[in-house]
Amino acid sequence: MSAAPVSTRVMNLASMLSQTARRLGPDLALVWGDLRLSWAELETRACACAAALQGLGVAKGDRVLVHSSNNIQMIEAMFACWRLGAVWVPANFRLAPAELAGLAETAAPKLLIGHAAFPEHARACAGLVEATVTIGGGEADYDALVAAHMGQAPDAVAVDRDDPAWFFFTSGTTGRPKAAVLTHGQMAFVITNFMCDLMPDSGPGDASLVVAPLSHGAGVHLLGQVAKGVKTVLPPGTGFDPGVIWQLVQDWRITNAFTVPTILKRLVEHPAVDTADHSALRHVIYAGAPMYRADQIRALEKLGAVLVQYFGLGEVTGSITVLPPVHHTTDDSQMRLGTCGFARTGMEVQVQDDDGRALGPNETGEICVIGPAVFAGYHNNPEANAKSFRNGWFRTGDLGHMDAEGFVYLTGRASDMYISGGSNIYPREIEEVILRIPGVSECAVLGVPDPEWGEVGLAVVVPEPGAALDPQAVQAGIAPHLARYKLPKSVVLWEELPKSGYGKVTRKLIRAELERRGQWPAP
Known part of the structure; x- marks a missing residue:
């Protein structure tokens, strides 16, 4: 009743x-x-x-x-x-x-x-x-x-x-x-x-x-x-200065901070991380994009067991999965590599196929979610609402799979995937390999037009300061670790990757820059 x-x-x-x-x-x-x-x-x-x-x-x-x-x-x-x-x-x-x-x-x-x-x-x-x-x-x-x-x-x-x-x-x-x-x-x-x-x-x-x-x-x-009575410290000015950030961490005995992977990477690569007292930190929360394993290891080595990852779009207000400190380690054999964690309290996560059917463990599909954190819909946009919900589930547009224990692994956005010679290629898998090559600081892989294969991979790579890299060396570093059909056909070297206003690396901005530089292939 x-x-x-x-x-x-x-x-x-x-x-x-x-x-x-x-x-x-x-x-x-x-x-x-x-x-x-x-x-x-x-x-x-x-x-x-x-x-x-x-x-x-x-x-x-x-x-x-x-x-x-x-x-x-x-x-x-x-x-x-x-x-x-x-x-x-x-x-x-x-x-x-x-x-x-x-x-x-x-x-x-x-x-x-x-x-x-x-x-x-x-x-x-x-x-x-x-x-x-x-x-x-x-x-x-x-x-x-x-x-x-x-x-x-x-x-x-x-x-x-x-x-x-x-x-x-x-x-x-x-x-x-x-x-x-x-x-x-x-x-x-x-x-x-x-x-x-x-x-x-x-x-x-x-x-x-x-x-x-x-x-x-x-x-x-x-x-x-605000709810828990925790004081908040706002850095002065509008620019991002890692030295200032670490000084504030020390002066105010900061216990928690929220950031995104690209910003966390810059923080732990700055010399001040080794001189400032950050012993009060208990929770360094990163979200907004997956964190590459090489960057994750460096952050753990510098900060200790304080990393907390969460996955969640603005439409679910960040509340889809969580990976707490106990599940972070520098030991690859003890780490669930590539996971963004398990379902948040009160939320249900499911991997679905194109028809909305739940997939089994380790099967790749779209990450979908239900629960009280899901938004009420887009303002005055019924078309977007119709596309974003199916049988009550919010469709994130992110691809991934879930293991038998309920840990979620992101493959990438559905829009990031490209098809080469009939095979689905997920850029994140390739990017993880590139970032393990000595001398690589950042990278992004995009599918670009190709007359023979339909699409092929193009890797944009940022060398670390002073590193001597060339496209051939990058391709040689990738080759032993990936199937041949996944290897990027071309590599370009840039001094930095463009970032969005939220500090994210987006393929939309990278494509625009490739086109501006004349490095995007003609259809």
């Missing part, structure tokens, strides 16, 4: 900050350069921001587009939006003005909160919003508005489980970015899941370092710190 739910009302996410501020008021909450905010101060400022936004006409259901590099104001605005029942819509600050305007067209925001350092972005969105608030100066200065409303605290609006809280834009590696709708009820589960699976022993004595844009995964990571 079933019964309809009596209520679908859930906690407004803004109440999470209110609860922590009530419990830990004078304790330090945020550090950004010379600026310090206690939990009570952060709550007071977030409430004042909510009152200011309310005065500008923002109400429940309205979207507020935020375009800024990491700062404390972004965090205040996030909780302010939620207090009003509005939707926080953060954008990567590295987007071009036209790209930001494209996001505004998708989200139809009421208001833009933009940083004074990006006036062209504000101008690009001027006709798409009713008002603009500027962080760091301008006619409608953010800090002036907050100061004018200090002491005011609008009540947190009542919300239901499926009320939107956050539009999480996909990175747009193929086509225009889509707005994944994250809800109050879903995000409450995600926060609980993060603290359960990624940082199970965190509390007010800990400190977290932000090493990625708050507009995406680092923002989700931050919410767990």
